[in-house]
Amino acid sequence: MPERDAYEVLEVHPKARQLVIQAAYRVLAGEYHPDRDPSPGANRRMVELNAAYEAVRTADRRAVYDIQRSRAAAPVPIVMGYAEPGPRSRESERGSNVVDFGRYAGWTLEEVNRQDPEYLRFLSRHSSGIRYRRRIEQLMARRAEAAAERR
Template sequence: MPERDAYEVLEAHPKARQLVIQPAYRILAGEYHPDRDPSPGANRRMVELNAAYEAVRTVDRRAVYDIQRTRAAAAVPIVMGYAEPRPRSRESGLGSNVVDFGRYAGWTLEELNRQDPEYLRFLSRHSSGIRYRRRIEQLMARRAEAAEERR
């Protein structure tokens, strides 16, 4: 398994389709190939790219890599950090459903409801979530109704 996460090196999402992996590799290989990039880190970057691509280049290798990756992630202690930032094209501020602070900055309340309903519950009780309270209550009520229907 490569030292760094293969998906991070290839700049591809871990759930990306297999068709995305090879083009991602080729684009980065063209950019960082030592013949094109004379910088001192280009050779190291190319070695890293080759190792990452080798790990996930076929469906079978990727399946093995993903299993190893999840096992390695399970062994690492979980540290709460910041979530991946969302595009800033959405409006934020009063009357908006977009959170503009904290680890979920840029996320909509609907996305939060799907990904981390506990944080949404916390936000509804916290002073920083006052402006979102009405919408959060609606989302939580809808979630409770859906859970009730499943029973």
């Protein structure tokens, strides 16, 4: 089992679909690959990322990891109401493409764009979507171009 929680390293929700986990891994691996990021921390982050993905790469491995994870977790107190958002890492602010809150938590922006483009429009105007704004604008522009080509 990796030192840090694999889902935390991959910046996905523990209940995220397998395709979401794979997409998150690919995005983060591209960002921290030593060929793209020569900083000394990138190599350490890439090793950690590979270990986390290896733990949850397939449904079978993920099931084993989830069992180990649940056994290692301390009992969590039951809290009524909404929980406060946890601290975000600098990596998630810089370029994560995975939504980490709301009804589409664990989804990539591309998946949300295919499923519910109106939600992306809302998110681009909402304060919680500031860190995704550039990518949302790209997706919306691509959708508009595709619609114009169909006419």
